[in-house]
Amino acid sequence: MKEQTPANITFGLLAKLPKSELQLLVKEYIAYSGKVKYVYYFIFGFFAIVMTYNLVFAGRSFPIHDYKNIQNTMVGVVGIFLLIFLGVAGYVLAKLIRLKKRINSIAEKCRLNKKALRSEFHLFVKTTIGGTGIK
Template structure:
């Protein structure tokens, strides 16, 4: 018995669905969870850059032109990271919406109550891949 079948033994709706439909949702959710890793990396990178700036650059004396160059560089780097975070957030929201649509479509196809079905599917998704669910 594989891990998907073990999960289905404790569920009400999932055993009644074709394995191919479940696998499609699981693959899309797995891609969604991978996006969260990039959000964490971006946040840690921002903390490292700000910490490095405060530790190595701030508090030292520079000429006005050097100070302006450093300031412009920091604004550019952090602005780029924030822009990257916004792009990642848009991608995550689109993927999350796609997964929700798939779950809603399956619930309608099999005439399951959407909220209960979504809750059960969330339990299965979180147990296999982690993340925040849909």
């Protein structure tokens, strides 16, 4: 059996789509995959904040007034950080949901299997563009 590499994979369902629809899907995927990295940056930033707190403040003795100020400041910083993270993650998730809905509507319009088209588009963008895909 011949091994499947990106060079010899055929995309039968995607070939049935109009070029303009496929180009629109690819543009939306590129916009989505460009935003996913910001979610990863926020996750890394959260761990950086926690590690900085542990290295600088944890295990040291402070007067109770200073300790309460440090604690309130860290709770505020982490709270604001998490709110921004949830906003960015929600925005990225909304882009993914919009892309999946567009794929489903195109599949209905062209009378194709939604799940198979989504799976094939996932394979197509993972092999050609890269990124996380749409699974």
